[in-house]
Structures are given as structure tokens and as C-alpha cells.
Amino acid sequence: MLIRHINSLFTLTFVLNYASALTSDGLSLLSIKSAVDGGDTVFSDWNDNDDTPCNWTGVSCANISGISDPRVVGIALAGKNLTGYIPSELGNLAYLRRLNLHDNNFHGSIPDQIFNATSLHSLFLYGNNLSGDLPLSICNPNRLQNVDLSHNSLSGTLQKYLGNCRQLQRLILAGNNFSGEVPAGIFPALANLIQLDLSSNAFNGSLPYDIGQLKSLSGTLNLSFNHFTGKLPPSLGELPLTVSFDLRHNNFSGEIPQTGSFANQGPTAFLNNPLLCGFPLQKTCRDNGSTVVTPGTQSLTPRVNGDESKKGLKPGLIILISVADAVGVALIGLVIVYLYWRRKDSNGCSCSCSRRFGGNSKSKFCWFPCVSRFPNTDSEVESEKGDGGGGGGGSGGEGGKLIAIDKGFSFELDELLRASAYVLGKSGLGIVYKVVLGNGIPVAVRRLGEGGEQRYKEFVAEVQAIGRVKHPNVVKLRAYYWAPDEKLLISDFISNGNLASALKGQTSTILSWSTRLRIAKATARGLAYIHECSPRKYVHGDIKPSNILLDNEYQPYISDFGLNRLITITGNNPSSSGGFMGGALPYLTQTEKVNNYQAPEARVSSNRHTQKWDVYSFGVVLLELLTGRSPEFSPPTTSTSIEIPDLVKWVRKGFEDETPLSDMVDPMLLQEVHAKKEVLSVFHLALACTERDPDIRPRMKTVLESLEKIRT
Numbered sequence: 001m002l003i004r005h006i007n008s009l010f011t012l013t014f015v016l017n018y019a020s021a022l023t024s025d026g027l028s029l030l031s032i033k034s035a036v037d038g039g040d041t042v043f044s045d046w047n048d049n050d051d052t053p054c055n056w057t058g059v060s061c062a063n064i065s066g067i068s069d070p071r072v073v074g075i076a077l078a079g080k081n082l083t084g085y086i087p088s089e090l091g092n093l094a095y096l097r098r099l100n101l102h103d104n105n106f107h108g109s110i111p112d113q114i115f116n117a118t119s120l121h122s123l124f125l126y127g128n129n130l131s132g133d134l135p136l137s138i139c140n141p142n143r144l145q146n147v148d149l150s151h152n153s154l155s156g157t158l159q160k161y162l163g164n165c166r167q168l169q170r171l172i173l174a175g176n177n178f179s180g181e182v183p184a185g186i187f188p189a190l191a192n193l194i195q196l197d198l199s200s201n202a203f204n205g206s207l208p209y210d211i212g213q214l215k216s217l218s219g220t221l222n223l224s225f226n227h228f229t230g231k232l233p234p235s236l237g238e239l240p241l242t243v244s245f246d247l248r249h250n251n252f253s254g255e256i257p258q259t260g261s262f263a264n265q266g267p268t269a270f271l272n273n274p275l276l277c278g279f280p281l282q283k284t285c286r287d288n289g290s291t292v293v294t295p296g297t298q299s300l301t302p303r304v305n306g307d308e309s310k311k312g313l314k315p316g317l318i319i320l321i322s323v324a325d326a327v328g329v330a331l332i333g334l335v336i337v338y339l340y341w342r343r344k345d346s347n348g349c350s351c352s353c354s355r356r357f358g359g360n361s362k363s364k365f366c367w368f369p370c371v372s373r374f375p376n377t378d379s380e381v382e383s384e385k386g387d388g389g390g391g392g393g394g395s396g397g398e399g400g401k402l403i404a405i406d407k408g409f410s411f412e413l414d415e416l417l418r419a420s421a422y423v424l425g426k427s428g429l430g431i432v433y434k435v436v437l438g439n440g441i442p443v444a445v446r447r448l449g450e451g452g453e454q455r456y457k458e459f460v461a462e463v464q465a466i467g468r469v470k471h472p473n474v475v476k477l478r479a480y481y482w483a484p485d486e487k488l489l490i491s492d493f494i495s496n497g498n499l500a501s502a503l504k505g506q507t508s509t510i511l512s513w514s515t516r517l518r519i520a521k522a523t524a525r526g527l528a529y530i531h532e533c534s535p536r537k538y539v540h541g542d543i544k545p546s547n548i549l550l551d552n553e554y555q556p557y558i559s560d561f562g563l564n565r566l567i568t569i570t571g572n573n574p575s576s577s578g579g580f581m582g583g584a585l586p587y588l589t590q591t592e593k594v595n596n597y598q599a600p601e602a603r604v605s606s607n608r609h610t611q612k613w614d615v616y617s618f619g620v621v622l623l624e625l626l627t628g629r630s631p632e633f634s635p636p637t638t639s640t641s642i643e644i645p646d647l648v649k650w651v652r653k654g655f656e657d658e659t660p661l662s663d664m665v666d667p668m669l670l671q672e673v674h675a676k677k678e679v680l681s682v683f684h685l686a687l688a689c690t691e692r693d694p695d696i697r698p699r700m701k702t703v704l705e706s707l708e709k710i711r712t
Contacts, residue, residue, distance in 0.1 A: 024092070025072040026053035031087035032077075042082065064095055071095040076657050078124065079103040086125075091116035098658055102148070103127035110149075115140040124656055126150040126172070134178075139164035150197065151175035158182050158203075163189035170195040174222065181205030188213045194684075197222040199246065206230030212238035218706070219688040220696045224248040232276075237262045242706050244698050245269040252276050255285045264702065268695060403460075404479045405467035434493055442493040443478065447486070448566060456482060459569050463489070466562040469538070473526030475549060475559045489566075494559070496552050499621075500545035503628060511554075513669050516625045517678065517711065519556045523548055524704040526558045527618060531611045531700045538562070539609045543617035544597040545624060596631030596647070597621070600692055612694035615703065619689025622682055623647050628666030648690045651683070681710050 022030075026048075033039040033046050046056045053072060054061035060074035072093050083105040090099065091113035099114070102124045109132030110125065120141040126148045133156035138147070144165050150172045157180035162171075169192050179202040187193075188210050194217060204227040212235025214221075221236075221243055228250040236245070237260030245265050253275035256262060267280040277285040433445045459482060467477045481488035499519065502511055511519075530538050541564050549557040599616035601607050620631055624647065631647040654664050662670055665679060685706050691697050698706075 021051055022048055023052055023069060026050065028089045028092040029053050029056070029059065029072065029075075031089035032075075035087040036082050036084035039084070042080070062095075073097045073119075074100075074658070076100040077104070078653075078656070081105065083107075086111060086114065086130075088113035090114045093117050095119050098122040098124075098656075100124045100656055101128070102656075105129055107131070109133075110135050110154075112137045117141065118143075120144060121167070122146040122656070122658065124148050126152070128152050130154060132156070134158070134162075136161065138162070143167055145169045145192075148172040149176070153177055155179065158186065160185045162186050165190065166192070168193055169216075172197040173201065174199040176201055178203060182208055182211075184208035184210050187211050190214065192216055194218050195220075198226065199223060200225040202227060204229065207233050207236070209233050209235055212236050214239060216240075217243050218684070219698060220244045220246050220691075222246040222696060223250065224695075226250055228252060230254075232257060232262075234259060236260075242698070242702050242709075244696075244702055246695055248272050248695070256281065264699075266699065401483075402479060402481045405464065406476065406478045435490075442495075444491050444493045446489045446491070446563075448489065455569050459487065459566065462562065462565055462569065466566075469530060469561065471526050471529040473522045473556055473558060474530065474561060475557045487566075492557075494549035494551055494557050496550045496554070498546050498550060498559075499548040499556065499625075500630075502550060502554075503545060503624060503630075510668055511625075513679070514711075515554050516669075517682070517707075519548070519550070519554065520622060520625055520682070521704070521707045523556045523558060523621070524618065524700065524707050526556070527614060528700040528704045530558070530561065531614065537611075539611050540614050541609055542595075542597075543614050543621060544595070545621055548621070599694065601694055610694060611700065612697050615689050615697045615700055616694070618700070618703065619686045619697075620647065622686035622689065623651055626665055626669075626679060626682060626686065627651065628668060652687065655683070655687070678710050682707075 030046065030048060033043045036042055043057070046053070050056075052061070052070065053059050054070050058075060058077045059072060060076070061070035062073045064071050073095055074097060075090075076098075078100045079102070081104060082101075085108040086101065086106055088111035090096065091111070094117065096117040097119050099117075099120065099122070104127070106125070106128040107130065110130055112135045114120075115135060115137040118141050121143040122145060124146070127150075130149070130152040131154060134149075134154065136159075138144070139161060145167055146169060147165075148170065151174065153176065154173070155177040158178065160183055162168075163186045165171075166189060168190055171190075171193065172195065174197045178198070182198070182203060182205070185208075187208065193214050196214065196217065197220075199222040203223075206229060207223070211233060217239055219242075221239065224246045225248065228247075230252065231254040232247070232252055234257045237257055239261045241261055241264055243261055245261070247270055248268070249272040252270075252273040255278040256270060256276060258279065265280065267282070270276050270281055277283045431447045433447075434442055435445050436442045463477070463480045467480075470476065475494065476492045477489060478492065479490040481490075527540065527543065530540055538561070540558065540561055542560055543558070547558065547560045549559050551557070597617040597620045599613045602609075602613045602616075624630060627647065629647055629650075651664065653659075661676065661679065664683075669679070685703060689697055689703060
């Protein structure tokens with residue numbers, strides 16, 4: 001410490017002797033040049049004979065009312081691999097607002113003196129090697145809003161003086177060596193705190209009872225990977241309903257409360273707390289030796305009394321099982337006989353659909369196999385056994401069925417064959433046609449491929465499950481056709497292109513902010529339904545603007561839901577999706593080598609699909625709605641490691657550097673100045689969705705609730 005002060009004193013003495021023309025702010029900044037190893041090379045344009053430091057790399061200035069010369073308001077030297085210490089002279093910068101030194105190799109302690117810069121409101125020092133305690137003077141700047149000291153080697157305990165940072169909005173201390181109990185009395189004073197991250201430290205003891213008074217908190221309360229003990233305070237349930245908990249890897253005990261915000265949490269929030277029990281964990285709580293089944297769970301091990309567990313099956317149960325087996329065998333026999341006689345009685349037919357939907361004289365099948373009879377709405381079809389003419393007749397007499405999933409949407413296969421058809425496009429998810437039926441209703445018909453003949457039951461089960469997902473903002477699957485050499489999906493046709501085309505100006509209407517917000521909300525409703533209310537609580541897996549279709553009223557419809565799974569069954573390559581399911585012609589897109597809407601963990605092929613992948617993708621869509629930029633607006637990285645898409649990194653850096661909002665939002669929105677607060681709210685929500693750690697991202701239900709609160 002003494003050596004550091006001697007070096008700083010020497011630097012200032014040298015500068016005073018030879019750089020009298022430089023402003024006082026410039027003199028203070030030269031201390032960084034002295035404190036960094038190889039500073040003369042790194043800061044080659046920081047010259048002591050300049051009149052002002054405002055043109056130096058990483059320095060920003062502003063005109064202050066009542067002061068003639070511009071003053072230093074920002075220092076941005078992040079990610080430059082700088083090695084050295086943070087000089088205390090930075091505290092002399094009276095108008096410094098933001099200090100960004102993150103992702104370097106600064107060591108030593110954080111000097112108390114830098115908080116003499118009373119205008120400071122953003123301090124980003126994460127990703128260094130800083131050590132020591134949290135400075136006692138940290139709350140001296142009464143405008144301090146953002147403090148991110150994560151991923152250093154800081155230690156010590158949290159003290160009540162943190163409650164003096166009354167304007168604080170973000171306190172991120174993750175990945176350090178802090179320890180001890182978190183005292184009561186801090187959180188009630190932090191009325192503006194919207195983000196709290198104390199994860200990956202060594203905090204212990206019970207949570208303070210007043211933690212539930214963080215009424216402005218949003219996103220995720222992250223207390224994971226610590227040594228917290230005791231029961232969860234019921235006051236946690238008083239936090240806003242949009243807050244997600246991350247309490248993993250602690251030593252909490254007792255039953256999880258079932259009040260307020262606790263009811264909105266999934267099991268992931270409480271994992272690896274061996275002594276926690278109750279819903280939503282699949283672990284029951286025991287009271288006086290008896291097992292209490294928590295609502296929503298079941299005991300996996302039946303309780304037995306006496307020697308019942310040692311007894312064999314009762315005679316009556318054995319007879320019942322035998323009868324059931326006999327009935328099952330008889331039913332299988334009847335099905336086999338039925339299929340045999342049906343195949344024997346099938347009639348040949350000529351192929352009349354040649355050249356209409358892709359069939360031709362050289363192909364071995366028609367797009368729709370030939371029709372011999374229509375006994376019911378399932379439209380049984382038979383294939384021609386091959387008469388040597390007109391494009392072939394299928395696969396040796398093996399037919400298929402056109403099955404209507406929506407019983408109110410019935411039509412015969414021959415009606416589909418006679419209808420006018422137009423090619424919409426082709427992607428890794430199949431060729432898509434617009435077909436206008438005889439009653440004038442257009443439908444979208446997707447041809448999935450020829451394979452998968454051995455997986456009929458799996459295909460039908462998957463299609464039927466997709467068909468049960470019915471929501472106003474999800475494209476409806478109306479019917480499907482299956483044959484050994486042909487699989488088709490018939491869905492609603494959405495007429496006005498997709499969101500990708502609209503954002504690129506390929507439609508006649510420029511999307512206003514109110515329209516974009518309405519699209520975001522409705523898309524969130526559809527995706528939240530898929531996650532929370534669909535029969536299997538699905539993952540979409542491919543959310544992006546080209547898969548968000550728009551009708552003439554700019555109402556969005558999520559398309560291509562469930563198709564990746566169906567493509568896997570049929571054997572095609574699901575390399576990309578063009579948003580064709582139900583879409584109009586603008587959905588024709590190039591196959592993408594990299595899907596920049598995918599979450600970082602989704603790019604590892606061995607990882608299992610999760611709903612948090614969709615949340616990340618939706619966050620990127622929100623950023624595109626806000627900025628008008630696609631995720632690949634700058635050249636993608638050539639590194640083989642997992643990287644966050646450029647758009648996400650660009651927006652995060654913009655907020656850290658406090659880039660003016662006008663430089664980040666879509667220029668088309670600049671005239672809607674009244675929407676500034678709404679735009680900021682959506683920006684913060686999008687950044688929460690695109691957190692690198694999937695466990696920190698909110699659930700889609702929480703995202704929807706946050707969006708619904710933005711403007712009615």
C-alpha cells in the first residue's frame with residue numbers, strides 16, 4: 001500500500017513539473033497510465049502535453065453547466081487485459097459518472113478514495129483479481145445506482161452501511177469470497193433495488209427476515225451456491241410475483257412456504273438443499289413420524305403395515321391379470337385379421353395428381369397417393385400397385401389416411417387434390433404449399449418427407465399431441481396425412497408474412513412501437529401456453545422472427561411448433577426452419593449455418609432441450625424488436641467456443657457504457673419519445689431473458705406477466 005502511494009506521488013510530481021497545461025482531470029487520469037503495467041504502450045495516445053484528456057482512448061467528457069471546459073464523465077477500459085492496480089486518484093474526478101474496468105487483471109483492493117467522486121453512479125469492476133473488503137465509503141456517492149464487483153476475490157462481510165446506498169438499483173457480488181451472515185436492516189432501505197446477486201460466495205446463517213421488503217426487485221433473486229441455513233423466511237413470498245428465486249446449493253431446511261411468490265417457483269429454484277421439503281420439490285415433509293404428501297406430489301414408495309410386503313399376490317389379482325392378458329391377445333388377433341382383409345380387398349387406381357404437388361412421370365410416388373374410396377372423414381386412400389404410367393402410384397399398394405384433427409374442419413382428400421396449389425418455399429423442414437380449397441379457404445400443406453415408415457405410432461402420437469395445443473397465438477394444425485412414402489401436415493394459412501419480413505421493411509407498413517409491443521405480448525402468451533398449459537408442457541426449440549407469422553391485423557402466430565421432432569421421426573434434416581407452417585411467401589429463407597437466436601447451451605448438441613432455451617430466444621426477439629437489428633448484424637465469431645450472439649453483447653455493453661437510448665433503438669421508433677419508459681422496461685426484460693446462465697433466466701410465465709404490466 002505504501003509503495004502504491006509513493007508511485008502515485010511520484011507520478012503527480014512529475015506531471016506537475018512537465019504538464020502544467022493539462023487539466024486537473026487529465027492529471028488524475030495519468031495515474032492509471034502509471035498504475036498499469038506497460039502503460040506507456042497501452043495508453044500511447046494519453047499524452048501529458050495535451051490540453052485536454054477528452055480525446056484519449058476510453059475517456060468520455062461532457063459539458064457541465066457553469067463550467068467552461070468539458071469534464072471527464074466516463075472511463076471505459078473494459079476487456080483490455082490490463083494488469084495493475086486501481087489508483088486512488090480517480091476519486092479526484094468530481095464529475096465521473098461511470099467507471100468500467102471490468103474483465104481485466106487489476107489486483108489489490110478497491111481504494112476508498114474513488115468514492116470521493118460524488119457523481120459516480122455506475123461501477124463495473126467485475127472479472128478482475130481484486131481482493132480485500134467492500135470499501136466503507138461505497139455509499140458516499142448519493143447517486144450510485146449500479147455496482148457489479150462479481151468474479152473477483154473480495155472477502156469480508158456485508159455491513160449495514162450498504163443500506164445507505166438508497167439509489168442503488170443493481171448489487172452484483174457473485175463469485176467472490178464474502179462470508180458471514182447477511183444482517184437485517186439493509187434491504188428495507190434499498191427501495192430502488194431491482195437486481196440482487198450474492199451467488200457463489202460463502203455466506204452463512206439464516207436469511208434476514210426483512211429480505212421480502214425489496215419491493216422493486218425483478219428478474220432473479222440469486223442466492224445460490226452459498227452456505228445459508230435455517231428455514232426460508234415467509235417474507236420471501238412478499239417479493240413481486242415476477243421475481244424468480246435461485247436458492248440452489250445451500251443448506252436451507254424445513255418446508256417450503258406456499259404463499260405469495262413461492263407459488264410461482266419451479267423445483268429448480270430449490271435444488272440441492274438436502275433438508276428442504278414440500279412442493280414443488282418431489283420430497284415429502286415428515287411430521288411426527290408420518291408422511292405428509294405435499295400438494296402436487298406423490299409418494300413413490302407405498303407404505304405397508306406388518307408383513308404385507310412379504311406376501312405374494314392374492315389369488316383374485318392373479319385371475320384378473322390372466323383375464324386381461326387373454327383379452328389383449330384376442331384384440332391383437334382381431335386387428336391383424338382386419339388389416340389382412342383390408343389389404344386384400346384394396347382396389348387399384350390411376351395416379352391423377354402427377355405434376356400437381358411435385359409428382360412427375362419419373363417419380364415413384366405422387367405427392368398425395370391415389371384415392372380409391374372415401375368411406376368417412378378419415379378419407380382412406382389406396383396407392384396404385386403400379387401400372388407403368390403417369391408418375392407412379394405410391395409404394396406397392398400401401399396407402400395412407402388423411403386424418404382431421406379439428407373435427408370442424410373436414411374435407412376429402414380428392415378436394416385437396418383438385419385444389420389450386422402454389423409453392424411457398426422449401427427449407428430443412430420440408431416443402432410448403434398454399435392450397436386453396438373448393439370453398440375458397442386457403443390452407444398451408446407441408447410435405448415432411450418419405451421416411452419414417454417404421455415409426456407410424458410415434459408419428460401419429462406426436463401429431464395428435466401437437467394438434468391438442470390450441471391457442472389464439474399458435475398456428476393451428478388442422479389435419480395430417482400419413483403413408484409409408486408420404487407425410488403431410490395441413491394447417492391454417494397466415495396471410496401477411498412474418499415478423500422477420502416486417503422488421504426488414506418488406507411489408508407496406510412500418511411497425512410502430514405500440515404494434516411491436518402488442519406482437520411481443522401476444523407471442524409471449526402463445527409461448528407461455530406452450531410451456532405451462534399444453535398437454536406435455538413443451539419446448540418449442542426454434543423461436544425467431546421468421547417463425548412468428550402475422551395476419552392482416554398484425555396479430556402474431558407462433559409457427560413450426562413441434563416440427564423438429566416430426567422431422568426426426570420422418571428422417572429429414574431439421575437444419576433450419578423458414579417459418580413455413582401456415583406462412584405466406586415471404587417466409588422463404590436461406591438455410592442458416594448458425595442460429596443466433598439459440599441459447600449458448602443449446603449449441604452443444606448433447607444438451608437436453610429446456611424451456612429456458614425458448615426464453616433466451618424470445619429475449620433475442622425482443623432485442624430485435626427494440627433495435628431493428630438482427631442478431632448477426634456484425635460478423636459472427638469464428639471461434640468454436642460457445643459465444644453469446646453479437647446483438648446481445650452489443651446491447652449489454654451499451655447499457656454498461658450508458659450509451660444514449662437513441663443510439664440503440666430502431667431509428668423508426670425515435671419519434672415515439674413518449675414510449676421511452678416502456679422501451680427501457682422491455683430492454684431490461686430482454687436482458688434478463690438472455691442471461692448466460694439458464695437458471696437465472698425467468699420462466700416464460702414471468703416474462704409474460706412483466707410484459708402485461710407495460711402499458712395497457
